[in-house]
Amino acid sequence: xxxxxxxxxxxxxxxxxxxxxxxxxxxxxxxxxxxxxxxxxxxxxxxxxxxxxxxxxxxxxxxxxxxxxxxxxxxxxxxxxxxxxxxxxxxxxxxxxxxxxxxxxxxxxxxxxxxxxxxxxxxxxxxxxxxxxxxxxxxxxxxxxxxxxxxxxxxxxxxxxxxxxxxxxxxxxxxxxxxxxxxxxxxxxxxxxxxxxxxxxx
Numbered sequence: 001x002x003x004x005x006x007x008x009x010x011x012x013x014x015x016x017x018x019x020x021x022x023x024x025x026x027x028x029x030x031x032x033x034x035x036x037x038x039x040x041x042x043x044x045x046x047x048x049x050x051x052x053x054x055x056x057x058x059x060x061x062x063x064x065x066x067x068x069x070x071x072x073x074x075x076x077x078x079x080x081x082x083x084x085x086x087x088x089x090x091x092x093x094x095x096x097x098x099x100x101x102x103x104x105x106x107x108x109x110x111x112x113x114x115x116x117x118x119x120x121x122x123x124x125x126x127x128x129x130x131x132x133x134x135x136x137x138x139x140x141x142x143x144x145x146x147x148x149x150x151x152x153x154x155x156x157x158x159x160x161x162x163x164x165x166x167x168x169x170x171x172x173x174x175x176x177x178x179x180x181x182x183x184x185x186x187x188x189x190x191x192x193x194x195x196x197x198x199x200x201x202x
Contacts (some may be wrong), residue, residue: 001196002063003187006055009157012068012178015168019180028055028067040073040104041124048122049110049183056112056181063112064196070117070177072096072153073126080153086143089154095154101152102126103175107183119194123186125179127170131155134164173194 005016006028028051034043047069055065065150072080074095083089090108095101108122142161148154155161157175159199190196 015178044106048106054112059112062141066112073102083154100130127174131168
């Protein structure tokens with residue numbers, strides 16, 4: 001049984017590898033446009049299930065496939081995805097500055113056989129992140145690094161924005177992009193339920 005991480009995110013690959021898990025990787029690109037009528041919950045579940053369907057169609061054998069999606073969520077319910085440009089990133093940071101927000105990651109585990117999903121389960125994990133008040137100079141410097149472009153909420157907690165984070169409540173790895181404790185437990189539970197080999201974790 002092959003374990004596949006269907007993600008191009010180097011951060012997710014690094015997290016799973018750091019846990020001592022053997023896995024392969026593949027792409028599962030889909031349209032990630034947030035529809036304004038969607039709640040954060042509806043959007044993120046649609047993303048991970050859509051990625052799972054895309055990955056399954058490219059899998060000839062038997063595999064457990066991990067798909068994930070991470071978003072920022074404001075108290076108003078507004079979803080913060082990857083910024084489209086500098087103005088979009090600055091607008092996000094203005095909403096995050098001096099306030100708390102949540103980072104949600106949804107993860108789906110799918111048992112795939114001959115391009116078909118035979119069984120599937122998904123979870124959602126939320127972490128509260130408290131930002132300090134941001135200056136225009138801080139935002140300009142961070143934007144110039146290029147790091148915010150492919151990050152939900154336009155920041156990486158493990159990168160240049162770590163100096164913006166006053167505190168967090170919940171899983172740190174969830175904010176990075178993959179809640180490790182929950183994901184490893186889900187894979188193990190899924191494997192046990194479907195009589196697959198259990199994870200060998202270093």
